[in-house]
Amino acid sequence: MPSLFASRREASSLVRSGRNQRNVLNLFAWKQSFMLSTSPSGSGFSALLKNRPFLSLWIGQILSQIADKVFFVLLIALLVTYQTPPGWANSARSALMIAVTLPAILFGSVAGIFVDRFDKRQILAGCNLIRGLLVLLIPLLPREFVILLAIGFLESVATQFFAPAEQAAIPLLVPKQGLLTANALFTTTMMGSLIVGFAIGEPLLTLASSWGKFGQEVLVGGLYMAASFTLYTLPNRERRGAAPHFGPAHPWYDFKAGLQYLKTDRLVSNAMLQLTLLYSVFAALTVLAIDLAEEIGLQPTQFGFLLAAAGVGMVFGAGLLGHWGDRVHHKPLPMAGFLVIAASLAAFNFTADLWLGLGLITLLGVGASLVGVPMQTLIQYQTPEAMRGKVFGFQNNVANIALSLPLAIAGPLTDALGLRVVLFSMSLVVSLVGIWAWQNTRRVVQDAI
Numbered sequence: 001m002p003s004l005f006a007s008r009r010e011a012s013s014l015v016r017s018g019r020n021q022r023n024v025l026n027l028f029a030w031k032q033s034f035m036l037s038t039s040p041s042g043s044g045f046s047a048l049l050k051n052r053p054f055l056s057l058w059i060g061q062i063l064s065q066i067a068d069k070v071f072f073v074l075l076i077a078l079l080v081t082y083q084t085p086p087g088w089a090n091s092a093r094s095a096l097m098i099a100v101t102l103p104a105i106l107f108g109s110v111a112g113i114f115v116d117r118f119d120k121r122q123i124l125a126g127c128n129l130i131r132g133l134l135v136l137l138i139p140l141l142p143r144e145f146v147i148l149l150a151i152g153f154l155e156s157v158a159t160q161f162f163a164p165a166e167q168a169a170i171p172l173l174v175p176k177q178g179l180l181t182a183n184a185l186f187t188t189t190m191m192g193s194l195i196v197g198f199a200i201g202e203p204l205l206t207l208a209s210s211w212g213k214f215g216q217e218v219l220v221g222g223l224y225m226a227a228s229f230t231l232y233t234l235p236n237r238e239r240r241g242a243a244p245h246f247g248p249a250h251p252w253y254d255f256k257a258g259l260q261y262l263k264t265d266r267l268v269s270n271a272m273l274q275l276t277l278l279y280s281v282f283a284a285l286t287v288l289a290i291d292l293a294e295e296i297g298l299q300p301t302q303f304g305f306l307l308a309a310a311g312v313g314m315v316f317g318a319g320l321l322g323h324w325g326d327r328v329h330h331k332p333l334p335m336a337g338f339l340v341i342a343a344s345l346a347a348f349n350f351t352a353d354l355w356l357g358l359g360l361i362t363l364l365g366v367g368a369s370l371v372g373v374p375m376q377t378l379i380q381y382q383t384p385e386a387m388r389g390k391v392f393g394f395q396n397n398v399a400n401i402a403l404s405l406p407l408a409i410a411g412p413l414t415d416a417l418g419l420r421v422v423l424f425s426m427s428l429v430v431s432l433v434g435i436w437a438w439q440n441t442r443r444v445v446q447d448a449i
Contacts (some may be wrong), residue, residue: 017328018330046179048322053235057124060231061166061186064128065193066200067223068159071135072100074220078138084145089148092145099149103156104400111160111357112393116386120165120172123330125232127162131155139214160346163390169234171388173379183377188315208386255288262394263409267382272395274437278371279399281341281430284406285310286362292348296357309358313365314372321373337370338434346427349420371434 049055075096115123134155142146174182208219263267285292289306298305320402323334344364351357383391414422 001320021192048174048185048411051174051178054170054178054182056230056233057166057169057173058185058189060124060227061189062126062193063223063227063230064131065190067128067131067227069193070201070204070223071131071155071220074135074216075100075148075207077202077205077216078148082143082148087286095166096149096152099153100156100369101154101400103160103212104396104430107157107160108164108397108400109390109393112164112390112396115165115168116391116394117389119236120389121231121234121236123161123165124169124234126230127158127165127226128224130158131332132221132228135217135221136222139215160376160393160396162313163391163396165392167376167380167392168385169386169390172319173234176381179381180373180377181322183380184318184369184373187373187376188322192315193310233345238312259394261383261387262391268379268391271378271382272391272439274338274371274375274400275395276398277338277430277433278341278368281426282310284410284426287406287410287423288414288419291414292357294315295348295419296352296354298354305358306361310365310368311359313367314363314369316362317366317369318373321369332438333374335434335438337367337372338430338437340364340367340370340435342427342431345423345430349423360441394424 049058076093079092079096081107133149138151141151170186171179194391204219205216208215211218262272288305292306341364344360344367348357348360351360378392379395380388410422417425
């Protein structure tokens, strides 16, 4: 990854020119430090899992991620027992999904500002405690549809605070040489929970129903409570007074400070742009999966196999980076990832074979890991501690907004132009953006001065 930035010769030439020497030296020092920090010493999953504070954070992530997926399955299951407004029988599920996704757009940036002002350990533990209590309250509240909407909405609001705090906590618990591996492990766990969580959600809830009338709520609430307890055991490694004096402790002032930081730090904003494109591709893939499933001989209702294959590819790619990322850190991994994604999308137009199609989608997932893991690591490494909450809040906010557009237009475009045209267009856009991002990042030092 460091080869994305200026070489020693380029940096020295710019310094000799006498123009903005401090910026060039800072970026060159960042590059040299990152190259040293990704040395083989102390890298790999085994070394990372010996870090007990990080192990607690990882276990907390596993518990909360599985709880999130099972909770969503629980919400859908509870719909049949709640009184919906007249004529809302078919719209209730859509309304519930909107209630769950809306906080991601409304509160993503605000949550990041809050995270920078308070103890991240308490935020991580507190968010899971709140989510657990909300689930446990369900049996005590009236069985009205509006109550279920409120529970889903509030649960999602708490999640918006948990996500940036979790990302901001990783650099506090992991040394710099372990960041790439840590992000690979977190990506593996996130995708694994996505695949496994929804798959085991219904069986787990069925098992929990045998515990008693409210066994399902006790199961989900208990998972959140266990995550809360695990995360509360984290050590507090935040530096007191690390927050810069941008001005008074006012949300709007912090919001502007975060935007200004992203504007001035081209490395972070470029990485965030690449992650946004990656999320958009997966959002469009979710919509196109039904048509893609038919192309390779599956039933439309079996589109989940394609999404699972993409998830398996991401897990595999993240695992490779976690074990051997130190050997390829000098390569332009994000550009390679985008080109792999583009090639997979284009090649899908020429196959009707089931296993080849699943293989292409799995390869697409591998390409996604080559973009997602290094870019997330770069953001964590480059962002100062006092700005991480705001940056990750913005990232979550932008990602969720970016997910909405492909979800809205992928279907109509496919109807109007056909699946093949849409896939080729996506492939071309992904290729061009990947190459542009690589070239743009290579020139970041020159652009900065």
